[in-house]
Amino acid sequence: MIDDELIVQPGGVLQGTLRVPGDKSISHRAVMFGALAEGVTEVRECLMGEDVRATIGALRAMGVRIDELAAGRVLQIHGAGLHGLRAPATVLDCGNSGTSMRLLAGIVAGAGLGATLTGDASLRRRPMRRVTEPLGLMGAVLTTAPNGTPPLSIAAGRRLHAIDYVLPVASAQVKSAVLLAGLFADGTTAVTEPATTRDHTERMLRGFGVDVIQRGARVSVAGGQTLRATALTVPADISSAAFFLVGAALAGQHALTVEAVGVNPTRTGVLEILRLMGAEITCENPREIGGEPVADITVRPSTLRGIEVPPTLVPLAIDEFPVLFIAAACARGRTRVTGAEELRHKESDRIDTMASGLRTLGVQITTLPDGIEIEGGALTGGLIESHGDHRIAMAFAIASLRASAPIIIRGCAAIATSFPDFVPLARRAGLRI
Numbered sequence: 001m002i003d004d005e006l007i008v009q010p011g012g013v014l015q016g017t018l019r020v021p022g023d024k025s026i027s028h029r030a031v032m033f034g035a036l037a038e039g040v041t042e043v044r045e046c047l048m049g050e051d052v053r054a055t056i057g058a059l060r061a062m063g064v065r066i067d068e069l070a071a072g073r074v075l076q077i078h079g080a081g082l083h084g085l086r087a088p089a090t091v092l093d094c095g096n097s098g099t100s101m102r103l104l105a106g107i108v109a110g111a112g113l114g115a116t117l118t119g120d121a122s123l124r125r126r127p128m129r130r131v132t133e134p135l136g137l138m139g140a141v142l143t144t145a146p147n148g149t150p151p152l153s154i155a156a157g158r159r160l161h162a163i164d165y166v167l168p169v170a171s172a173q174v175k176s177a178v179l180l181a182g183l184f185a186d187g188t189t190a191v192t193e194p195a196t197t198r199d200h201t202e203r204m205l206r207g208f209g210v211d212v213i214q215r216g217a218r219v220s221v222a223g224g225q226t227l228r229a230t231a232l233t234v235p236a237d238i239s240s241a242a243f244f245l246v247g248a249a250l251a252g253q254h255a256l257t258v259e260a261v262g263v264n265p266t267r268t269g270v271l272e273i274l275r276l277m278g279a280e281i282t283c284e285n286p287r288e289i290g291g292e293p294v295a296d297i298t299v300r301p302s303t304l305r306g307i308e309v310p311p312t313l314v315p316l317a318i319d320e321f322p323v324l325f326i327a328a329a330c331a332r333g334r335t336r337v338t339g340a341e342e343l344r345h346k347e348s349d350r351i352d353t354m355a356s357g358l359r360t361l362g363v364q365i366t367t368l369p370d371g372i373e374i375e376g377g378a379l380t381g382g383l384i385e386s387h388g389d390h391r392i393a394m395a396f397a398i399a400s401l402r403a404s405a406p407i408i409i410r411g412c413a414a415i416a417t418s419f420p421d422f423v424p425l426a427r428r429a430g431l432r433i
Contacts, residue, residue, distance in 0.1 A: 002423060004413040006393070008400035009432035010381070014248040018429055019259045020241050022047040022234035024418050026262065026292065028099045029176070029204050030232060031055050032107065034077030035064040035085070036183070037208055039229030043075040046234050050417040051097035054119075058104055061088040062113070079229055082183060087113040087156060094119040094150075096347060096388075096417045099173055102131045105152060106177030109140035110184030114156030122347050122388055124150045131177045134165045138181055138189070162187030162223060169342065170315045172197035172266075175219070182221045183210070190220035195315045198266040200292070207232065207291045232290035235262030240419050242270045242320040243394050244429060245299045246327045249279045251401035252301040256429070257284075263295045269316025271297070273324060277304040277331055306333030306376050314339045319346075322395035325354045329363045330402045331376040341370035347414070348389040357384040357396055361403065381405025390414040394422055397433055 027047040032055060034041030046052065048068075056066050056075075063086040065078040085107070092108075094100040094117055101117050105128075108115045118124065129148035136142060141155035162185045165178055175191045179201055182189025194217075202212045202219055209228040213220045241258040248256035263271075263283055271281055279302040283295035304327055314337065317324065321343055328335035343350040351372055355365045360382040364375035381403050386393040388411045400407045415422050426433050 002413050002415050004411060006397060006409045006412045006423070006433055008397050008407045008409065010400055010403045010405060012401050012430045012432040013251055013253050014244060014401065014430045015252050015254045015256050016429060017257045017259060018244065018425060020236045020244070020425070021049070021419060021421065023237040023262050024049065024051060024239065025099065025198060025200050026204070026234050027052045028055050028103065029200055030234060031059065031066070031075065031077060032103060033204055033208050033227060034079055034229065035059045036082055036107070037079035037227035037229045038081050039079055041077045041079060041229040042231040043077065044233040045073065046075050047237065047418070048072045049420050050095055051100065054093065054095040054097045055100045055104070058092040058094065058100060061090060061092060062086055079227070082227065083111070085111045085113060088115050092117045094123060096120050096123055096414065098123060098126055101128070101150065101152060102173040102177045103180060105131050105135060105142070105154065106180035108154050109135045109142065109158070110160055110181040112157050112159060114154060116151050116153045118151040126150070127345055128152050130169065130171060130174050134163065134174065134178045135181055137163050137165065138185055140181070160185040162189040164190045166192045167194055170195040170197050172201070176201040179219065179221050182223055183225060185223040188220050188222045190218055192218040195312070196266055197315050198264065200264065203291045235289050235292050235294045236260045238262055238267050238270065239319045241297060243323050243398050245274065245281065245297060246323045247398045247401050247431070248299045249274065249302040249304065250327065250330050252299070255298050255300045257296055257298040259296045260289070260294050261297050263293050266316060269313040270320035270324065272313055273309055273317055274327065276307050277327060278302055279304060304331035306331045306335040309335065309337045311339040318342055319391065322350055322354055322391040323398055325358065325372065325374060326395050326399045328374040329358050329361070329376055329379060329399070333376055335374045335376065336371065338368060338371040346389070348387040348392060350389065350392065353387050353389060353392050354395070357392070360384060361399060361407070379403040381407050384409045386411035386414070388414045390417050390419065394419065397426060397431060400431070
């Protein structure tokens with residue numbers, strides 16, 4: 001349990017060797033695909049934060065047996081098969097997890113089950129038309145609140161047909177929802193992306209024996225394929241590692257290494273952006289775990305400079321921008337980010353929430369409809385409202401490393417959605433929290 005208010009003192013130094021929890025995106029998919037597979041899937045190092053537990057709870061409500069072994073470090077998922085899920089007797093509560101809601105929508109619609117998916121107050125403000133529209137084109141009947149937000153209700157008994165869909169906005173969640181629905185559909189379902197997004201779904205489906213065809217920006221799956229149970233280990237989450245990588249670059253005395261981090265090329269935008277800013281980062285001991293590239297990432301104390309973030313890197317670092325904004329606030333000169341309108345539709349409006357907090361710390365900010373401009377400089381202390389956004393709360397904890405006074409952060413209980421052990425791990429690494 002994480003206190004809802006954290007006080008972080010200035011003067012910490014990050015260094016040493018650590019391992020962060022398993023990748024959240026991969027953990028969600030491992031649980032879902034294991035549930036759809038024939039046989040028993042074993043998942044090691046699954047992230048057991050609140051978001052993934054929401055996925056587990058939803059699948060259990062649809063009849064899937066999921067056993068937690070070794071204090072939650074190992075999951076055994078007794079697959080129901082593609083056509084073995086049953087309609088839930090209750091509303092499926094996705095908590096704070098947009099990944100749970102959007103991907104489960106594809107599964108529930110594809111399986112022809114009747115269900116209603118809801119979540120907490122934050123999730124009920126997030127847009128769902130981006131997923132209901134393509135699923136509707138496939139023949140599903142879905143309803144939302146009048147403004148297109150949850151609760152999301154799916155009618156039973158609809159058999160889906162394949163579509164060839166061009167995503168209007170780059171979104172791995174929407175891509176995944178359509179492909180998952182396509183597994184149940186008649187014909188071959190294809191999705192074309194306007195920009196590269198994370199490809200965990202495509203990689204993991206292949207690991208479960210599904211034939212996934214990739215031609216440039218277009219990915220397709222034929223309906224009716226059987227998923228076969230497997231065993232996999234979840235790499236450490238680069239989004240969680242990013243907090244410590246930025247912190248060590250800003251306030252290290254010696255190197256800091258984060259072990260066994262997933263370095264999927266669709267997720268390494270944060271490393272490329274930090275390198276462009278002048279961070280000294282190396283990836284060592286490269287290997288593969290469960291079809292995903294993994295490495296130990298080492299960062300050394302660095303002098304960062306402001307940059308114009310290349311638009312091609314924005315979708316490859318979309319979850320890491322809160323802590324990248326902290327890096328920009330501590331860099332020399334101006335950093336400008338555009339093409340990041342998606343940040344306005346996360347657990348909070350991450351552009352406005354970060355801008356408000358950084359202004360509290362004395363940083364000069366200009367917000368843009370799809371991004372932000374940050375003038376680097378000295379940070380003061382102050383009271384930060386995270387608005388219940390886990391990544392905002394952790395980002396401002398890292399800001400304390402360069403602050404001149406304590407930073408008090410409210411809304412920190414949400415950190416448990418993605419990083420339940422953040423506080424003790426941050427203390428061990430050198431944060432004065």
